Amino acid sequence: xxxxxxxxxxxxxxxxxxxxxxxxxxxxxxxxxxxxxxxxxxxxxxxxxxxxxxxxxxxxxxxxxxxxxxxxxxxxxxxxxxxxxxxxxxxxxxxxxxxxxxxxxxxxxxxxxxx
Numbered sequence: 001x002x003x004x005x006x007x008x009x010x011x012x013x014x015x016x017x018x019x020x021x022x023x024x025x026x027x028x029x030x031x032x033x034x035x036x037x038x039x040x041x042x043x044x045x046x047x048x049x050x051x052x053x054x055x056x057x058x059x060x061x062x063x064x065x066x067x068x069x070x071x072x073x074x075x076x077x078x079x080x081x082x083x084x085x086x087x088x089x090x091x092x093x094x095x096x097x098x099x100x101x102x103x104x105x106x107x108x109x110x111x112x113x114x115x
Contacts, residue, residue, distance in 0.1 A: 003038040007053050011064035022068050028098045030060055035091040051087050072096040072108050080112040
């Protein structure tokens, strides 16, 4: 499937390997690509036939803020599981990025689901 809905956002999250790192929220960047057929919503120009990305954004914010994470890998996995389950997405690509040192970022990218 080549159609996809892309959503990029920044969220505050308690994340980090050390307890010190998790004491205060850090900004993380989350990019997702939801592979889904968009022919019907495009033809009908009706949100009822597509994935409401405003609701997806709210879910991403909830997943990022509801608990602490040690690894960005764990956050990416949680995001993919929640989006697939709630929005019945067949395949998703999730990219999570955070600053880990002055002038340096780290990111992970996972793909879950099937065509």
